[in-house]
Amino acid sequence: MVKTPSWPVDRFRELIDHVLRETGLPQVQLAALVPMDQSQLSRWKSGSSKPKYESLQSLGEALVERYPHLGIGPEEMIASVYPRxxxxxxxxxxxxxxxxxxxxxxxxxxxxxxxxxxxxxxxxxxxxxxxxxxxxxxxxxxxxxxxxxxxxxxxxxxxxxxxxxxxxxxx
CATH class of the missing domain: 1.20.58 (Methane Monooxygenase Hydroxylase; Chain G, domain 1)
Incomplete structure (x- = not known):
């Protein structure tokens, strides 16, 4: 039996895929912005692991700094996983x-x-x-x-x- 994640994985996955498309970065380089291992980002996208608030904050800050035209920062990253x-x-x-x-x-x-x-x-x-x-x-x-x-x-x-x-x- 497959365990269903208790967080909105699809929303997070869509956001990450959007960032990857818009920046042209491979997933490994996106993960390196934080820095973190690419396998961790893969686990987040698959829903097998839930990102910590602080990790989302760091990723959002890195996106604002390097890719401000995306309009995706810490708030958007956090809201994709912790909508409340x-x-x-x-x-x-x-x-x-x-x-x-x-x-x-x-x-x-x-x-x-x-x-x-x-x-x-x-x-x-x-x-x-x-x-x-x-x-x-x-x-x-x-x-x-x-x-x-x-x-x-x-x-x-x-x-x-x-x-x-x-x-x-x-x-």
């Missing part, structure tokens, strides 16, 4: 950090909703695992901030009542 990363990158805003190291959470809160199946990712890639850890830490930070906001709001309401000035919602 492309969805996550598109869904998450880039966070702005000011000179004091403070992150503007306004852009994060105004961002489009994350894909509903984000928590159901099975066998995450290294980048997905890092992103899931980051999201979990951000979620915990937001919980802590919400607790502080609730405590400060309650304190303000108590102060307003003690001073005879009723707290106005939205003020």
């Amino acid at each position: 990363e492309a969805v996550m990158d598109a869904a998450l805003p880039s966070l702005e950090v000011d000179a004091a190291g403070t992150v503007d959470l306004g852009s994060l809160l105004a961002a489009p909703a994350l894909p509903p199946d984000l928590g159901d990712v099975k066998d995450p890639s290294p980048a997905e695992a890092a992103m899931l850890r980051y999201l979990a830490s951000m979620q915990e930070e937001i919980r802590q901030l919400n607790k502080k906001i609730d405590a400060l709001t309650a304190e303000r309401e108590r102060d307003d009542l003690e001073n005879g000035a009723p707290h106005q919602k939205g003020a």
Whole structure:
């Protein structure tokens, strides 16, 4: 029985074949750009081995450097094997950090909703695992901030009542 790969081999193979056609390179020279052994690239194309995120990043960087006219870089290489990363990158805003190291959470809160199946990712890639850890830490930070906001709001309401000035919602 032949094992079916758990990643989009056909998409990756089509991308590599496109690069080979457009550059005129033999597979051995394409592999040498990274550098890696040509047999590794063959295993990737056949689906018997899944490329690591870092290897795809290196190959994409080499393609951008040597063949910029292709318009194929690290993002395209990674998305061909790990398509969920492309969805996550598109869904998450880039966070702005000011000179004091403070992150503007306004852009994060105004961002489009994350894909509903984000928590159901099975066998995450290294980048997905890092992103899931980051999201979990951000979620915990937001919980802590919400607790502080609730405590400060309650304190303000108590102060307003003690001073005879009723707290106005939205003020």
